[in-house]
Amino acid sequence: MNEPTRIAVMGAGAVGCYYGGLLARAGHDVVLIGRESHVDAIRRDGLWLETTTFSERIAVAASTQSEAAQAAHIVLFCVKSTDTPAVAAQLAPHLAPSAIVLSLQNGIDNAERLRQHLSQEVIATAVYVAAEMAGPGHMRHHGRGELVIGETRHRQMLLALFGEAGIPARISPKISEDLWAKLIVNCVYNALSGITRLPYGQLVQTPGAPETMSAILAECLQVAAADGISVPADIQHTVSSIAQTMPHQYSSTAQDLRRGRRTEIDCLNGYVVARAQVHDINVPVNRLLHMLVKLQENSAK
Structure with a gap:
């Protein structure tokens, strides 16, 4: 890709910080939207990305406000499943019509519930990663990291995006x-x-x-x-x-x-x-x- 892709991570806990951090490390324009304690630490010191293969502080934008996603080409939606409707409603006024939303959440019906609030394309995604927030702004990775992405016309772009960041991903016709x-x-x-x-x-x-x-x-x-x-x-x-x-x-x-x-x-x-x-x-x-x-x-x- 010639220009950095603008990516917003909505709900930047362990999963969001892992994928957002790797995408930022690959040179993309990422903003992590999450809890105040994490946001303050990331703004001050960068995101401490401690993985099984490297440990590095990544300079990345962070915010507590959903409007920080307004310029995003792609949104990684990583909030708890119980918070999906409320956070989707907060996010809806700020997204560009062409934005793509990937639901990186536990559970079955999050993509369906997101579509009730968002007119943008929503793609269900199954996530296999072992990670935790070890402290404010500190993501600790314990293993794996694959994404299984639902069928989409953006398949090649998404596979290239994640591949450049070292994130294993595949498209599934049976998501x-x-x-x-x-x-x-x-x-x-x-x-x-x-x-x-x-x-x-x-x-x-x-x-x-x-x-x-x-x-x-x-x-x-x-x-x-x-x-x-x-x-x-x-x-x-x-x-x-x-x-x-x-x-x-x-x-x-x-x-x-x-x-x-x-x-x-x-x-x-x-x-x-x-x-x-x-x-x-x-x-x-x-x-x-x-x-x-x-x-x-x-x-x-």
Whole structure:
């Protein structure tokens, strides 16, 4: 690309700072829109991007205001799924009509909900990255980093953009199946990591954990089938490989509970429970995990 692409990261937490930081490092014009503590640190010292292959401070613009996205060609929408409607409504007046919005979020229906507020093209994207905010303006990467992007006429541009930044990406003609596969991974790991406060590598070595994880997976597959979704045939391998490729990662649910923040559990195991009710399917393990995380969430208030 001859000129830097203007990119806004809406909800610049761990995921947003990882991808936004790599794109800024590749020479693109990036603004990170996030919490005041991170924004202040990034403005003062740059974004500390600590990855598995390098550690570097990246000079990048940062703001707490959604209007900072007004000149963006591309928006990476990385806010919590529970905040999608409210943040989309805030963002809508500031986006150029030609802007492209990629939903880099957990859950199934964020792109659909974004389209209710935005007239711009919205592309669902499944994200596989292990990362955390280790402090104000400090992103720590634990592994992986692939993006699976829904079909779009901008496919070549997006693949080139991410490729230049060293971000593995592919286009999927069956993004709903990919999102369900990611949802299943999240349902298997997030709540258990949150409740036990264990990283994935230790979690899978806990007595009884593999059997519990298999039960979660089986319930999710039953609900996906009832929803008419053909989950990739290698889903069992995908689930088991997470602990191998991200052994030191704590789930986003664990990170939220540790900080006393609201989790996305309603959009993860809670989503499976809600869809199971529609189809009159019994999902006791997902229901129990959803309840236990909600109890911990409420006790932190």
